[in-house]
Amino acid sequence: MPRVVRSPRSAVRRPLTIGVVVVLLLAVGYLVAAAVVPFAPASATTARYVPPTSTLPELRFPGYGATAVQATGFPESLRTSGDTDPRSIASITKVVTALVVLDEKPLEVGQAGPSIRFDAEMQALYATYLAKNGEVAPMPDGLRLSEYQTMQVMLMKSANNYAGSLALWAFGSMGAYERAAAAWLDEHDLDHTTIHEPTGLDPANRSTATDLVRLGQLALADPVVKEIVGTKQVSVPGAGAIENSNKLLGLDGIEGIKTGTLDEAGACLLFAATYERGGRSVTVVGVMLGGVDHDALDVDVQRLLRSVADNFQVVTLTHAGQTFGTFSTPWRDEADAVAAEPAEVLVWGTTAVTAKARLQRITFGERGERVGAVRFTIEHHDPVTVPLVLERSIEDPGVWWRWTNPFQGVDAAAA
Template sequence: MSRTLDPAPPAPPRPSTPTTAVYRRRRIVAVGALALILGLLIGGGVYTSSALGAPVPAAAPTIDDPTPVVAEAQAVVQPGFGTWAVGAVGFDGLMAAGGEDTPMPMASIAKVITALVVLEEHPIPEGEGGPDIAYTEADIDIYWDMVAQNGSVAPVVAGSTLSLKESLEAMMLPSGNNYSISLANWAFGSVDAYVERATAWLDEHGLGETRVVDTSGLSLDDVSTAADLVRLGQLALENPTLAEIVATQSVAIPELGTLENSNRLLGTHGVDGIKTGTTDDAANLLFSADLAVGATSVTLVGVVLGGDTHPIVREAVAGLIDSIAPGFHEVVALEAGRPLAAYATPWGDTAEAETAEGATVVVWSDTPVDVAVEADAVRLVGDGEEVGTATVTAGSQVIEVPLVLDGTLEDPGAWWRLSNPGALDEGVVADAPVGD
């Protein structure tokens, strides 16, 4: 019997030998992966160092510019005659005027110039009477000469001695023409020498439309404009001695008796000066008046020239003052702590720039009150640091108020820096809304 043998099982496949191309590909992948790892390690370190040390972008402010405040124009009761003007100490220009550039005889208002020029030559320390002046028969002759010319006079006694302040009171209060001449002779040696100095003084103070030919204003050639006289009145109030004298209703001088101020409006409507003036044809008044405005006060300086009589001029001046006074008003331009700019950073910090203090101004009529805000673009800023300025402008008044930060803009930290590489390249970030 024969046997049939089973076929032998197939041999396992023989592993193939890798080709050169396969080895090359594997080497490239391995080297590439290694290079990538090394690049991440090396490059990442450089980026990390750069990101952590780079400045953050500046935050730009969103600015809130307040709307200008403008009141209604104030109506003024005008004299209806002559020329006139009204200004105020500390305010540019004139509140109101009519014919203010027309030269007019100023009469005894010229004595204000005499007083200021003499006081410039011989200033009187505050609280003192100044040098003594001896009066002689020559001064008696001056007195009678003024009487003959129908000029106003004040009594004088030969052999008496008065202080300079007392002599000025005798010139200003009863408008003594004789004392204006005696003072000029004492201070400058002669009336002509005084006129020369007074002319130079007028030029020095920008009173180019004012002319003096004597000490008293008796001549019709002593002329000025209402605009110039407002400035003259302001100069008078700047001199403490003269300001005190023109506000005095009466004074008792032993050698002379009681001298009354010729300004009958003194003490009414806030009037505290300055000088009357009378020609053969007209009455004038250079006046000052203090007005209460809110927590402060305003000093008006004005003049009315060319009235028929002093009562008519006084009525016109009272009307001017009473109608101008309500036109002054106090405006709270900024409150302390008011936010005027806001900041926001990409990493979530917010802060506001607010006023460090308030600002209040007194304005006339429809003078606008404007606030201009300037705030800096900032990066890392602490609470309370100054970041800008708010400038309040009202006519010639300018007040600057610092803006300080309410809040803090801090460094965002490493995680935000590493995860926001693009933001570090920006110069200024977007605006933010201003809070209430």
């Protein structure tokens, strides 16, 4: 059998071929690995937030007596001027009487309530209060009125004999009324208010301006009282045509609440007005005690209310599209995280605002995709949260970039 002789050249060619195959396999492996290994999330940085500015209001208070004013729902807006000690409150007392009686004999809006027969004791109050130079309304023999009608005469005309009659009807005696009023005041934390009788003719019925602002808010929260004090005129059988003693009613948004006049108290007014500010209704409640007369007091009330209303400000927290962070990728692509929607808040006076943005971990993303949120903390207000979205898409850089930038930006955890 002939012997095969192998060429030295073929022996050399075999390891060379194997080496080429190995290199090709390694190259293919690299290309495949580089193409499929996932990227790490894009680096994220948050932007510096410049808070909006607001101003400290200057209110136009009178130079006498005691005054307080506050926008309901804006605790920071409470402002006072003058005396802080309890002062005589005159017929503002009747607001307490209305709320105490309604606590004992509740009414719903639209209900007339039970009928009140005015007996001899109640009718005698006409002469009693007239002798004290108090406001009274006719109360003929045999008169019967509903609880609601009696409230109208008491609150609108400020008729003392009707206030006294309500107290006797609801509690049986003036002493029982006084005890009920004390309990009601205690229950509602009106700690600086003292009520001895239901009309306000007793100068010892006293309160502070801040307590009376709270009383006004309680009055407006009762729909029956709010409706009555906001009524300009009405005709009540037996009592006749009743006109509201508050001459400011209906002017500059004023919707109540109660006048008061007494030598020891001066001219007094517990007032409320509602304004449209920043797309919402805002009610301002205030009181002035110790005026010379109601004509001058009314001018001062209007001036103060305008200064309060003018200090509401709509503060813009963010515009839609405002940048709160940026995502950056190894392939030098960047996309901002922007507010998905505008946000604003109605404030009164100076208000501190801070913002904190939180960005999600993302690698790629479509324009408009949610990528986080920014939370605004507003002094005296509930926080506001706005979603953040991508201002532009972050796309895969493609295979060529992966091949030419070996394993840059690779997610080590995934790898």
